[in-house]
Amino acid sequence: MATLTQTQFDLVDIDELHAMDGTDRDALPYGVIGLDADLVAIVYNATEAGFAGVRPERVIGAPFFENSAQCMNNFMVAQRFADEPVLDAIIPYVLTLRMRPTKVRLRLLARPDVPLRFLLIER
Amino acid sequence: MTAEPDVDEHEALLEFLYACPVGLIEIDGNGTVGIMNAHAMKHLLPLAPDGDVGDLFGTMEGCAPELRNLWQGFSAKRGMVCDGHRVSVDLGAGRGGREPLVLALTVVKLSAERGLVTITDVSQQVAHERRLRQAETWFASLIGDVNDYAVLALAPDGTVASVNASFTRQTGHLCDEVAGQPLDRVLADAARPGALCLSDQLCVAERDGWCLDESWQVRLDGTRYWCQRLFAAQVGDDGRTVTGYSVVLRDVARQGGGDTTELQRLLTCDHLTGAANRGQFRRVLEREHGRWQASGASPSLLLIDIDHFKKVNDTHGHPAGDAVLRQFADACRAKLRATDLFARIGGEEFAALLPATSADEAARVAEKLRRTAATLEVEGGHAPIRITASVGFAAMGEAGSTDALMALADQRLYQAKRGGRDRACGPELLQLA
Numbered sequence: 422m423a424t425l426t427q428t429q430f431d432l433v434d435i436d437e438l439h440a441m442d443g444t445d446r447d448a449l450p451y452g453v454i455g456l457d458a459d460l461v462a463i464v465y466n467a468t469e470a471g472f473a474g475v476r477p478e479r480v481i482g483a484p485f486f487e488n489s490a491q492c493m494n495n496f497m498v499a500q501r502f503a504d505e506p507v508l509d510a511i512i513p514y515v516l517t518l519r520m521r522p523t524k525v526r527l528r529l530l531a532r533p534d535v536p537l538r539f540l541l542i543e544r
Numbered sequence: 545m546t547a548e549p550d551v552d553e554h555e556a557l558l559e560f561l562y563a564c565p566v567g568l569i570e571i572d573g574n575g576t577v578g579i580m581n582a583h584a585m586k587h588l589l590p591l592a593p594d595g596d597v598g599d600l601f602g603t604m605e606g607c608a609p610e611l612r613n614l615w616q617g618f619s620a621k622r623g624m625v626c627d628g629h630r631v632s633v634d635l636g637a638g639r640g641g642r643e644p645l646v647l648a649l650t651v652v653k654l655s656a657e658r659g660l661v662t663i664t665d666v667s668q669q670v671a672h673e674r675r676l677r678q679a680e681t682w683f684a685s686l687i688g689d690v691n692d693y694a695v696l697a698l699a700p701d702g703t704v705a706s707v708n709a710s711f712t713r714q715t716g717h718l719c720d721e722v723a724g725q726p727l728d729r730v731l732a733d734a735a736r737p738g739a740l741c742l743s744d745q746l747c748v749a750e751r752d753g754w755c756l757d758e759s760w761q762v763r764l765d766g767t768r769y770w771c772q773r774l775f776a777a778q779v780g781d782d783g784r785t786v787t788g789y790s791v792v793l794r795d796v797a798r799q800g801g802g803d804t805t806e807l808q809r810l811l812t813c814d815h816l817t818g819a820a821n822r823g824q825f826r827r828v829l830e831r832e833h834g835r836w837q838a839s840g841a842s843p844s845l846l847l848i849d850i851d852h853f854k855k856v857n858d859t860h861g862h863p864a865g866d867a868v869l870r871q872f873a874d875a876c877r878a879k880l881r882a883t884d885l886f887a888r889i890g891g892e893e894f895a896a897l898l899p900a901t902s903a904d905e906a907a908r909v910a911e912k913l914r915r916t917a918a919t920l921e922v923e924g925g926h927a928p929i930r931i932t933a934s935v936g937f938a939a940m941g942e943a944g945s946t947d948a949l950m951a952l953a954d955q956r957l958y959q960a961k962r963g964g965r966d967r968a969c970g971p972e973l974l975q976l977a
Contacts, residue, residue: 473558473562474554474555474558475555475558475559475562476555479555479559487563488562488563489559489562489563489582490562490582491562491563491565491581491582491583491585491586492582492583492584492585492586492589493586494586495586495587495589495590496590497589497590513595514589514595515585515589515595515596515597516582516585517562517580517581517582517584517585519558520558520561520579520580520581521579521580522577522580522585522597522598524595
């Protein structure tokens with residue numbers, strides 16, 4: 422079970438996200454995407470799958486910003502993962518979830534000693 | 545058959561739209577966004593400073609103000625409003641060393657209340673075309689005795705240095721007769737209103753690298769022919785001075801309506817005002833930067849913004865606002881030299897790029913344009929509409945790069961706005977009342 426801080430978009434930290442198992446991540450109230458060094462999706466939780474309307478098996482294993490999230494494939498999001506090894510930033514954003522412009526908050530998390538970068542999405 | 549779409553099918557369709565490498569947007573009659581895909585958001589969100597992309601025309605206002613005009617001016621019930629219309633997003637160098645971002649927009653009107661827009665990133669294509677055009681200009685000037693092409697070499701002062709044999713075939717004039725003559729003795733000068741005279745065309749070739757024009761020419765025997773001309777400037781080994789010009793003349797059968805002047809206008813001018821568009825502004829800015837690096841001739845840049853323009857639109861309506869923009873642009877262009885470039889770079893924001901112009905001279909021009917705005921009267925129903933404008937100006941020599949020049953002029957424009965508007969701001973020692 423996730424702890425109270427882990428369920429909070431602003432408070433959860435990258436170690437906790439990385440240590441969680443799939444069931445715990447799926448239970449979080451916000452979308453979680455874990456990316457490897459090539460920005461290929463390794464983690465895609467059930468919450469995010471519900472927001473986007475696409476099951477994890479269609480997203481995992483493919484370059485995330487090219488195949489699933491071109492709306493973030495710019496200097497505001499994808500470029501930051503490429504440029505900044507240490508990252509913990511919250512930015513307001515607009516996604517096209519199910520082709521409707523949808524205001525969200527994004528949290529970008531990265532640290533060199535953690536193998537995955539995390540992108541959190543709060544609707 | 546079920547009424548509900550199959551879940552797998554629905555998911556496949558979403559996945560397809562997320563991955564589609566072209567932006568797709570559905571708008572209503574006012575430009576309000578209904579549906580859009582991820583690729584469209586990738587490009588639109590960075591253009592919307594407040595993160596609100598709900599109004600497509602509003603989002604594009606900063607770099608493609610003409611989009612609203614194109615949509616509103618399209619009177620047919622349905623059809624193609626624009627096809628691959630190019631929008632220069634970056635005016636200076638591109639972000640992170642990439643090519644400057646250029647988007648191509650296609651807008652289809654499905655009904656009065658519904659439109660479909662596609663957005664494609666064509667930055668690479670545009671860069672490729674630019675390189676190709678440079679190569680073509682070179683090839684054209686190297687062509688020897690091909691019948692269709694007469695080639696003149698000009699000295700830096702514009703007198704004819706030499707001509708090739710097909711020049712004699714095309715015009716009837718012998719080489720010896722024309723050598724040493726000024727160009728306007730050899731070629732007929734422009735008679736059309738608004739056309740550039742020959743000496744201006746050389747100046748434009750010097751500024752842009754090339755200049756394309758066409759007009760009637762008269763042969764020695766008195767017959768006339770429609771002549772396309774390409775002027776190309778040549779720069780010496782030192783990369784500084786213009787060492788001469790090549791002029792290529794083509795005898796072409798004139799085709800109804802579509803002359804190159806019209807084509808050039810479509811590619812380089814703003815739809816509403818006839819001022820240069822952002823694309824043309826970016827190209828000339830880059831070239832002027834290159835020339836400043838090579839020769840030290842610093843151009844000056846003026847950014848001009850009409851004060852409280854939103855109020856004009858709100859009070860008098862968009863058509864009246866459009867008339868203000870048109871007349872202001874016309875009045876400004878009339879005050880500038882043929883070699884200055886006057887461009888519309890945003891909704892009510894204009895730029896004047898003045899080649900080889902000191903800050904002192906730029907200050908005089910800035911003041912002239914400010915006065916032009918303050919004395920302009922545009923027909924507005926009950927009473928004439930009056931406007932003022934704020935100007936920020938800077939010289940390339942102070943800034944060092946195109947981006948820094950834009951930023952410096954913009955900072956001074958902001959200073960002029962903050963100082964009460966209807967004023968011009970430049971380098972500190974040159975502040976104007």
